Amino acid sequence: MRRSEIKDHLLETALRLFNEHGYHATGIDLIIAESGVAKTTLYRHFETKEDLILAALERRDQADRREMREFVEKRATDPLERILSTFDFLELWFKDKEFRGCGFMAAAGEHKDIADPVFRAAEMHKRLALAYFEELAHAARFRDPRRVADEINLLQEGATAVAEIARSAEPARQAKRMATSLIATMERY
Amino acid sequence: MRRSEIKDHLLETALRLFNEHGYHATGIDLIIAESGVAKTTLYRHFETKEDLILAALERRDQADRREMREFVEKRATDPLERILSTFDFLELWFKDKEFRGCGFMAAAGEHKDIADPVFRAAEMHKRLALAYFEELAHAARFRDPRRVADEINLLQEGATAVAEIARSAEPARQAKRMATSLIATMERY
DNA sequence: TAGAAACGATACAGATCAGTATCGTTTTGA
DNA sequence: TCAAAACGATACTGATCTGTATCGTTTCTA
Numbered sequence: 001m002r003r004s005e006i007k008d009h010l011l012e013t014a015l016r017l018f019n020e021h022g023y024h025a026t027g028i029d030l031i032i033a034e035s036g037v038a039k040t041t042l043y044r045h046f047e048t049k050e051d052l053i054l055a056a057l058e059r060r061d062q063a064d065r066r067e068m069r070e071f072v073e074k075r076a077t078d079p080l081e082r083i084l085s086t087f088d089f090l091e092l093w094f095k096d097k098e099f100r101g102c103g104f105m106a107a108a109g110e111h112k113d114i115a116d117p118v119f120r121a122a123e124m125h126k127r128l129a130l131a132y133f134e135e136l137a138h139a140a141r142f143r144d145p146r147r148v149a150d151e152i153n154l155l156q157e158g159a160t161a162v163a164e165i166a167r168s169a170e171p172a173r174q175a176k177r178m179a180t181s182l183i184a185t186m187e188r189y
Numbered sequence: 190m191r192r193s194e195i196k197d198h199l200l201e202t203a204l205r206l207f208n209e210h211g212y213h214a215t216g217i218d219l220i221i222a223e224s225g226v227a228k229t230t231l232y233r234h235f236e237t238k239e240d241l242i243l244a245a246l247e248r249r250d251q252a253d254r255r256e257m258r259e260f261v262e263k264r265a266t267d268p269l270e271r272i273l274s275t276f277d278f279l280e281l282w283f284k285d286k287e288f289r290g291c292g293f294m295a296a297a298g299e300h301k302d303i304a305d306p307v308f309r310a311a312e313m314h315k316r317l318a319l320a321y322f323e324e325l326a327h328a329a330r331f332r333d334p335r336r337v338a339d340e341i342n343l344l345q346e347g348a349t350a351v352a353e354i355a356r357s358a359e360p361a362r363q364a365k366r367m368a369t370s371l372i373a374t375m376e377r378y
Numbered sequence: 379t380a381g382a383a384a385c386g387a388t389a390c391a392g393a394t395c396a397g398t399a400t401c402g403t404t405t406t407g408a
Numbered sequence: 409t410c411a412a413a414a415c416g417a418t419a420c421t422g423a424t425c426t427g428t429a430t431c432g433t434t435t436c437t438a
Contacts, residue, residue, distance in 0.1 A: 003405065003414065022299045024213035028396060038416040039397080049396065100301040108354055109295040110211045126354050151367055154360060158347025165297055165315050171343060178340055182370060192384065192435070217426060227386040228427085238426065 007045050010035055014056045019100055023053060023110045023118070050117065053107070057121045060103055065128060072136070079140035083152060083183065086133070087176035090159055094169035101164030105157075129153065143187040155179050196234050199224055203245045208289055212242060212299045212307075239306065242296070246310045249292055254317060261325070268329035272341060272372070273365055275322070279345060280361035283352045290353030294346075318342065332376040344368050 001009060013035035017026045028049055032039050046052040068089050075085040093099060104122040111118035133152045137145035159175035162168075190198060202224040206215040217238055221228050235241040257278050264274040282288060293311040300307035322341045326334035348364035351357075 006415085020301065022213070022301060024211070025299065027394075029394080036416095038418090040399090040417085041415060043397065044414070047397095101298055105294075105350060105353075106298040109290055109298045110214065112209065112211060112289040114356060123354050126351075150363060154344070154347040154351055154364060154367070156347070157350035158343040158345070161294060161346035161350050162315075162343055164294075165312050167303060174339060175343060178343070178367075178371060181374060182367060185370060195385085216424075218424080225386095227388090229387085229429090230385060232427065233384070236427095 006037060006041065010037055010042060010045060010052070011056050011059050014052055015060055015103070016098075018053070018056060018106075019098065019103055022106060028052075053118055054121055057104065057107060057118070057125070061121075061125045061128065064125075065132065068132070079136065080183070083133070083136045083140055083148070084176055084179060086136070086152065086156065087159070087172050087179060090156060090175070091169050091172035094159075094163045094172050099163070099167070102160050105160070126153075129156075141188045143189055148183065148186055151182055152179060155182075195226060195230065199226055199231055199234060199241070200245050200248050203241055204249055204292070205287075207242070207245060207295075208287065208292055211295060217241075242307055243310055246293065246296060246307070246314070250310075250314045250317065253314075254321065257321070268325065269372070272322070272325045272329060272337070273368060275325070275341065275345065276348070276361050276365035276368060279348055279364070280358045283348075283358040283361050288352070288356070291349050294349070315342075318345075330377045332378055337372065337375055340371055341368060344371075 010031070014026070014031050017031060017034060020026075021030075028039065028042065031052075032042055035042075042052070046055060068086065071089045071092075072082050072085050075088060076082045104125045108119050108122035111122075113119060114123075130149055130153045133149035134145050137148035137152070140148075142148045155175040155178055159171040162171040199220070203215070203220050206220060206223060209215075210219075217228065217231065220241075221231055224231075231241070235244060257275060260278045260281075261271050261274050264277060265271045293314045297308050297311035300311075302308060303312075319338055319342045322338035323334050326337035326341070329337075331337045344364040344367055348360040351360040
């Protein structure tokens with residue numbers, strides 16, 4: 001492995017293990033064993049485990065939001081359809097055999113203090129996801145794009161939570177139907 | 190403390206600490222320090238930490254569902270109002286200064302293997318919560334009580350997830366408005 | 379009221395945790 | 409090409425983890 005790739009490889013390995021076992025349950029020793037990178041090397045890239053978690057969440061945040069944007073833009077051009085297509089993106093995610101719930105919710109659930117940097121990273125990700133929904137709602141000319149975004153957001157969080165427990169993709173389709181019904185009553189200009 | 194109360198006291202202490210710090214982050218040493226019970230005594234009541242977690246979740250499950258039932262029955266007599274009043278119960282919960290998200294979602298998030306007894310305890314709790322919604326939907330004479338229950342359930346999970354991050358009670362009111370709108374279109378007999 | 383059982387206190391075992399120190403080897407970049 | 413830096417391997421530290429062993433004291437119960 002080229003040295004320039006090591007940091008990325010560590011983050012990818014860490015994200016995979018965090019998704020599989022959670023944050024506290026994933027030890028540094030496991031991450032180095034699975035990645036094949038020496039412990040000293042890991043600690044040269046990340047000062048502490050918390051720094052590694054924060055960097056992993058940052059990477060996931062960027063990737064998730066970019067992937068959703070790309071999916072939505074490819075899937076539909078009509079602004080209203082674009083909003084609803086975010087649920088199709090969700091469905092694909094739930095169908096992934098590695099799906100074990102939202103990593104940011106899991107991070108917040110293991111770092112519950114609102115002053116904890118890990119909690120704040122999760123909070124920031126959710127804020128940015130909401131902002132994207134608002135952007136889509138604005139493009140669809142809703143009178144109250146904030147309210148539309150809030151509702152889409154709540155439906156997506158609900159679908160993700162239900163899917164995490166049921167390990168099923170059905171909640172994504174259900175949430176899409178609910179969103180369709182709710183959006184139909186919202187005023188546009 | 191009377192000996193018959195020790196087990197309850199241990200469970201209450203454990204539940205408080207699990208809610209505050211999560212499951213992995215809460216050590217046995219902290220539980221005995223906070224409860225004032227000797228470690229040998231704790232291990233006489235619970236063979237392992239996992240047994241303690243399972244017993245705590247069982248206790249929480251019973252208490253949560255009983256409290257919701259009592260709240261709903263006191264709050265409304267009309268079956269439709271009873272369904273909507275579950276969101277008022279949610280709002281009260283979110284307003285609690287100790288609210289840090291759903292302990293069952295946190296448990297599942299830290300024990301992601303679907304064969305893990307802790308995951309299965311969380312799964313069972315969610316199944317029973319859904320069954321209660323279906324019971325309420327049936328009493329309200331909906332043609333498809335299962336579908337109503339699924340939608341109420343998804344809205345409650347979404348509200349809880351959003352409230353966990355935002356530490357706000359607003360998602361409960363928002364979800365209630367959404368439920369009201371959605372339910373209005375559902376056929377009854 | 380007497381014996382059994384539960385209790386508190388404490389020390390301990392053995393594993394695992396995050397993080398560091400050392401050192402020989404490999405890669406990078408000027 | 410050569411020196412600096414990064415790397416792998418490994419041993420280590422000190423803290424913390426779950427769980428156990430020991431033992432004197434208290435409480436329950438028959």
